[in-house]
Amino acid sequence: MMKKLLLALLLASVIIACKPDNPVHVQMQLSNGYWFNGSDFEEKTVWIKDGTLSFNEKTVLSDTIIDLEGKYVIPPFAEAHNHNLESDYELEERINSYLDNGVFYVKHLSSIKKRMDSLIHFYNKPTGIDVSLAHAPLTGTGGHPIALRKRYLEYGYFDGLFNTLEEIETHGYFIIDTEADLESKWQRILSFQPDFIKINLLYSEEFQKRKNDTAYFGKKGLDPKLVPAIVAKAHNSNLRVSAHVATSHDFHVAVSSGVDEIAHLPEIHNGQPIDPKDANLAAKQGTVVVTTASLVTKNKERDNYQALVDNIRSNLETLKQAGVIVAVGSDMYNDNSVEEFQLLHSLEVYSNLELLKMWCENSATTTLPHRKVSFLKDGYEASFLVLDKNPLVNIKDVNQSIVLKVKQGSILN
CATH class of the missing domain: 3.20.20.140 (Metal-dependent hydrolases)
Structure with a gap:
């Protein structure tokens, strides 16, 4: 059964499933987030499947739906x-x-x-x-x-x-x-x-x-x-x-x-x-x-x-x-x-x-020139940071605005 979770509940539940050396890849749908496209932020629904990003998985049943509540997503x-x-x-x-x-x-x-x-x-x-x-x-x-x-x-x-x-x-x-x-x-x-x-x-x-x-x-x-x-x-x-x-x-x-x-x-x-x-x-x-x-x-x-x-x-x-x-x-x-x-x-x-x-x-x-990292694109590694402010408006101390970190589909605590 799919659950719709707020970000705070996500951190209290999904992280527990991710053991340090044997993480569980949770199939996720992330909605209401603004994703960096290399020049600006676009509101998108994005899926994580087997540790990679997908921008067109409407037929895939997700374990978890995450409401990003208008937050901003950038590569690590x-x-x-x-x-x-x-x-x-x-x-x-x-x-x-x-x-x-x-x-x-x-x-x-x-x-x-x-x-x-x-x-x-x-x-x-x-x-x-x-x-x-x-x-x-x-x-x-x-x-x-x-x-x-x-x-x-x-x-x-x-x-x-x-x-x-x-x-x-x-x-x-x-x-x-x-x-x-x-x-x-x-x-x-x-x-x-x-x-x-x-x-x-x-x-x-x-x-x-x-x-x-x-x-x-x-x-x-x-x-x-x-x-x-x-x-x-x-x-x-x-x-x-x-x-x-x-x-x-x-x-x-x-x-x-x-x-x-x-x-x-x-x-x-x-x-x-x-x-x-x-x-x-x-x-x-x-x-x-x-x-x-x-x-x-x-x-x-x-x-x-x-x-x-x-x-x-x-x-x-x-x-x-x-x-x-x-x-x-x-x-x-x-x-x-x-x-x-x-x-x-x-x-x-x-x-x-x-x-x-x-x-x-x-x-x-x-x-890592031979890895599919550094961009939020279809088929790339599901590694990203979720920010509570737009770095294109205020980038000073951007590292302090991180509210969620995901690496290869695993949520980091």
């Missing part, structure tokens, strides 16, 4: 750049923080598979967050993140896994100095089954200067001449490439080499402009740029802090004018893309519609 949010899911330290709190704020998808830009293996059961399930993983990034001798791995080794974070820095190589990073290195190590790279390839470009305009200078340990990356070969190799293996960049020249090298994603807005800490020609090429290729703009807050004590913020705004305006796809990612251990989103909102570069699409559509698509 995503965190397109972080590194905070590799440790079991306060892991449950971090996962809950993501879910509580409507962030269902996280792109983890590098990790050590040996550490992730014991935690992977927390992820990629209907009642948890979904992650995509690069595992070990590609870098040059002495490049980022080798210094970081060395520091963590000395702190004892790798006790029981590695005893020396040399043992971490191939697990925490791959050193690629030549095309011969790339060829000989490629199968080992693939053996970790990465969802995408992460490469590190840092101050590539000074590659020769920094190459053999130990003063730049951890502050350099790949030989820029190798990037096209790496991209070609990855694409031949059906893997996308995400490039860590620091400078506008790094951005130029990455875009010119055909990478799929830029993992950082360049010049966050240096304050130089992006070349509009590179922005235009990125737009033409469909290269995604992940913001990580809130990293600038680490420079608050610097005299030029406001100038850095102004440069971030200017570079985002350059990307916007070119039509570059921009996604929301923080690269901040204690963030879940919410604070990043708030910073982007405060810069007043993008409209509410553009910000919503960046956080819902662009971020999820670049995180």
Whole structure:
């Protein structure tokens, strides 16, 4: 027998049926809701069947009819750049923080598979967050993140896994100095089954200067001449490439080499402009740029802090004018893309519609490009957020207006 339930009664009944690791897919009909169509909200009746959305199921008998009472439905949010899911330290709190704020998808830009293996059961399930993983990034001798791995080794974070820095190589990073290195190590790279390839470009305009200078340990990356070969190799293996960049020249090298994603807005800490020609090429290729703009807050004590913020705004305006796809990612251990989103909102570069699409559509698509997520379309995963206010009118603190979360047809508590 069908029941017509108000939203409050739904939370008291259907959630109970959804056990944490074995959720029950309830056939639902959702009426009187306004659904985001990519440009506006439309009042629709929508059905959930076997964990997917249907916009034409009038003959299907639903277990539950939910009256959304004029509320607004959007795709879930995503965190397109972080590194905070590799440790079991306060892991449950971090996962809950993501879910509580409507962030269902996280792109983890590098990790050590040996550490992730014991935690992977927390992820990629209907009642948890979904992650995509690069595992070990590609870098040059002495490049980022080798210094970081060395520091963590000395702190004892790798006790029981590695005893020396040399043992971490191939697990925490791959050193690629030549095309011969790339060829000989490629199968080992693939053996970790990465969802995408992460490469590190840092101050590539000074590659020769920094190459053999130990003063730049951890502050350099790949030989820029190798990037096209790496991209070609990855694409031949059906893997996308995400490039860590620091400078506008790094951005130029990455875009010119055909990478799929830029993992950082360049010049966050240096304050130089992006070349509009590179922005235009990125737009033409469909290269995604992940913001990580809130990293600038680490420079608050610097005299030029406001100038850095102004440069971030200017570079985002350059990307916007070119039509570059921009996604929301923080690269901040204690963030879940919410604070990043708030910073982007405060810069007043993008409209509410553009910000919503960046956080819902662009971020999820670049995180899980082969999944039917990020849009509320027929046949797509039944994952969405129900809001009590229209985000196109007031998007500030939009995460605080969530009244219902559904992931793959399961209602999240």
